[in-house]
Amino acid sequence: MMEKYVFGIDIGGTTVKCGLFTVKGELLEKWEIPTRTENNGAAILPDVADTVLKKIQEKGLAKEEIAGIGIGVPGPVNEQGEVPGAVNLHWGYVNLAGDMEKMTGLRVKAGNDANVAALGEMWKGGGAGCQSIVMVTLGTGVGGGIINNGKIVTGAHGAGGEIGHIHVTDDVECNCNCGNHGCLEQVTSATGITYLANRRLKKDDRPSMLRGGEVNAKTVFDAVKAGDELAKEVAEEFGKYLGTALASVACVADPEVFVIGGGVSKAGQIILDYIKKYYAQYAFMTCKQASFALAKLGNDAGIYGAAKMLL
Structure with missing residues (x-):
């Protein structure tokens, strides 16, 4: 049968x-x-x-x-x-x-x-038609998955693709949940974007849509779409951290496409624009052709x- x-x-x-x-x-x-x-x-x-x-x-x-x-x-x-x-x-x-x-x-x-x-996502989603992809999930934390020639890269200890714990900055006050300091997750997850926004709101007293309301990843990107200057600076900071980190990942994994998912990706194309800008600046020349797509399968x-x- x-x-x-x-x-x-x-x-x-x-x-x-x-x-x-x-x-x-x-x-x-x-x-x-x-x-x-x-x-x-x-x-x-x-x-x-x-x-x-x-x-x-x-x-x-x-x-x-x-x-x-x-x-x-x-x-x-x-x-x-x-x-x-x-x-x-x-x-x-x-x-x-x-x-x-x-x-x-x-x-x-x-x-x-x-x-x-x-x-x-490689099979039926944002990476359909490709065999080598890097998936980035921007939620409460930052998860990742690397598929090379159709196969999952697990590594020796099952930690292949844990891109949320790449060290990207010394400029954060607290430790990451993993115990290290300055992980990508601390500045590009939903909680990370909220942290960056609150930090910037404290730094100066410019008017912003974010003042006096709820500050979270959604309200930050809604403010960016509405042309809010302070929110745009937060998005630039987010894009620089993530774009630079993915340029490093590309040197190791060399994917055809980066698929961006998780709750933060619901902001749509605008987040890809901020990430791509810095990726293009820092990626190794052979890896610059990698494309970016939003995840399609959701939960x-x-x-x-x-x-x-x-x-």
């Missing part, structure tokens, strides 16, 4: 996103279950196995028709599908792929969620990538 279907699972700190796909990448159905992190996350994998097996039964599928299950998790994952620890899931060491195979009787492949999302990138990783 031909393999026709594949499951893509994206395990997050609060919910587990699940998708049933055809092997060609058509999403047939998606649903969510809560992530039960109590008791060191002991229920998470049995819950996932349970929801997959129920879906197979509900749809009347034969196990022979199913290629397997791809799973993305918020933490490092080695080539064997083992997770040394995942803070957000309250996990210590978990043999994710091995345990899931025992529970479901299906083939399982596991990967880091940011890397997996990058694979999804579904993880389930798409998980399915693709298994295929």
